[in-house]
Amino acid sequence: MRYISTRGKAPALNFEEVMLTGLAEDGGLYVPENLPVYSKEQIAAWAGLSYPELAYEIVQPFVDDAIPASDLKEIIHDSYKDFRHSAVAPLVQLDRNEWVMELFRGPTLAFKDFALQLLGRLLDYVLERRHEKVVIMGATSGDTGSAAIEGCRRCKNIDIYILHPHQRVSDVQRKQMTTVLADNIHNLAVQGNFDDCQQMVKDSFGDKSFLPSDRKLVAVNSINWARIMAQIVYYFYAALALGGPHRPVAFSVPTGNFGDIFAGYLARKMGLPVEQFIIATNTNDILHRFMSQNRYSMHELEHTLSPSMDIMMSSNFERLLFDLCDRDGAVIADFMERIKTEDVSISDQAFAKARALFDSYSVDDTVTVQTIAQIYKETEYVLDPHSAVGVKAARECRRNMQTPMITLSTAHPAKFPEAVLKAGDIQTPALPHHMADLFEREERYQVLPKELSSIQSYMVNSLSA
Numbered sequence: 185m186r187y188i189s190t191r192g193k194a195p196a197l198n199f200e201e202v203m204l205t206g207l208a209e210d211g212g213l214y215v216p217e218n219l220p221v222y223s224k225e226q227i228a229a230w231a232g233l234s235y236p237e238l239a240y241e242i243v244q245p246f247v248d249d250a251i252p253a254s255d256l257k258e259i260i261h262d263s264y265k266d267f268r269h270s271a272v273a274p275l276v277q278l279d280r281n282e283w284v285m286e287l288f289r290g291p292t293l294a295f296k297d298f299a300l301q302l303l304g305r306l307l308d309y310v311l312e313r314r315h316e317k318v319v320i321m322g323a324t325s326g327d328t329g330s331a332a333i334e335g336c337r338r339c340k341n342i343d344i345y346i347l348h349p350h351q352r353v354s355d356v357q358r359k360q361m362t363t364v365l366a367d368n369i370h371n372l373a374v375q376g377n378f379d380d381c382q383q384m385v386k387d388s389f390g391d392k393s394f395l396p397s398d399r400k401l402v403a404v405n406s407i408n409w410a411r412i413m414a415q416i417v418y419y420f421y422a423a424l425a426l427g428g429p430h431r432p433v434a435f436s437v438p439t440g441n442f443g444d445i446f447a448g449y450l451a452r453k454m455g456l457p458v459e460q461f462i463i464a465t466n467t468n469d470i471l472h473r474f475m476s477q478n479r480y481s482m483h484e485l486e487h488t489l490s491p492s493m494d495i496m497m498s499s500n501f502e503r504l505l506f507d508l509c510d511r512d513g514a515v516i517a518d519f520m521e522r523i524k525t526e527d528v529s530i531s532d533q534a535f536a537k538a539r540a541l542f543d544s545y546s547v548d549d550t551v552t553v554q555t556i557a558q559i560y561k562e563t564e565y566v567l568d569p570h571s572a573v574g575v576k577a578a579r580e581c582r583r584n585m586q587t588p589m590i591t592l593s594t595a596h597p598a599k600f601p602e603a604v605l606k607a608g609d610i611q612t613p614a615l616p617h618h619m620a621d622l623f624e625r626e627e628r629y630q631v632l633p634k635e636l637s638s639i640q641s642y643m644v645n646s647l648s649a
């Protein structure tokens with residue numbers, strides 16, 4: 185399988201190369217040149233597979249000859265064995281034809297574990313074979329950092345550096361990162377805000393000369409193709425559990441960077457009958473505004489009760505635009521250049537293609553809290569604020585009541601107790617057993633000034649041998 189850039193000017197890569205690359209050289213994102221497409225009969229034959237068995241079927245054609253079948257199977261089984269539910273991604277019913285899929289049963293209680301448990305292991309496997317070591321660098325305001333650290337804690341060939349804004353992430357989120365005490369895990373608390381952290385990561389990717397020449401710098405944010413790939417699996421899994429592929433389904437996806445929902449879009453292109461996708465956003469609603477008016481325009485960032493969706497621009501949306509614009513890299517390069525200074529639209533024809541499949545809805549904090557309360561009243565089920573945004577959008581935008589509507593539940597409610605408390609007389613769910621002693625565990629992190637040279641010299645001096 186070959187991967188091409190959305191801006192049309194970078195060389196095509198194979199799976200191993202694409203996993204070790206962040207952005208393409210031309211600033212674009214990598215996507216598969218061709219997708220495998222399955223008939224209904226082929227998809228139906230996967231009914232009843234366990235989650236890792238299905239994951240192998242979906243993932244194998246993308247990995248292609250990079251990893252032998254038996255090794256890939258083992259890596260996938262290992263990636264999902266620490267999830268705390270035998271179904272890995274269980275479905276919960278809210279009402280007739282209305283479901284949530286719980287994607288928070290992994291080690292850090294958010295859906296990012298699905299991709300990052302697998303990515304860490306895939307990377308370590310290919311690095312071992314290449315006799316190479318790499319450095320992962322990322323900035324986090326919460327979920328990505330902890331999931332990436334958990335995914336890499338046993339990786340021998342990876343040093344991971346996660347920058348978080350000092351004293352500006354929640355206690356649960358910080359402790360999930362800083363209590364992982366392996367030597368290859370480096371938590372840097374930067375005396376600045378999240379944007380400062382992100383800027384220093386960007387600058388480091390822009391000029392990697394601070395690192396020894398034998399250490400590549402690898403990105404694990406959702407521009408990494410392998411993350412999208414891993415997320416395709418649970419769309420098939422949900423549909424198969426609810427009568428697919430002989431019966432179409434619909435999904436509502438709490439969305440920030442458009443990574444998760446883009447994986448669903450790919451599942452549909454691969455042959456899964458999906459009637460509708462709902463882009464559910466909080467008040468950082470650039471995608472909802474685009475879907476309503478065909479105008480892509482940036483607004484100021486707002487801090488909401490669903491912080492993992494607080495974004496100004498959705499990086500992975502570029503991957504969808506590429507398809508909508510008939511995979512014309514020049515059009516995308518022009519679009520991405522122009523949004524730096526103005527509002528941008530796509531052709532009517534391209535916009536109509538998007539509207540045929542996607543609806544969107546924006547949910548503010550007040551309605552998020554009301555939705556948590558409402559669902560609790562109806563079912564005694566407690567949603568986290570991100571999932572509540574998804575359920576509300578699903579109820580507002582459903583096109584067909586006969587089609588099963590599945591909202592992806594992206595985080596465990598105990599991870600975001602503030603929103604649940606605001607919803608009134610609801611018992612805030614406790615942290616799961618494996619994290620019950622989180623607040624007693626030893627922490628390790630380094631406080632550093634917001635200064636690129638300090639960060640980089642700390643990194644170089646702490647690399648494992």
Ligand SMILES: *Cc1c(COP(=O)(O)O)cnc(C)c1O
Nearest residue numbers: 327440441442443444492594595
């Ligand atoms: C990252 C995250 C999201 C948004 O996912 P995208 O792939 O960026 O759209 C939603 N909910 C939670 C809890 C997250 O951690």
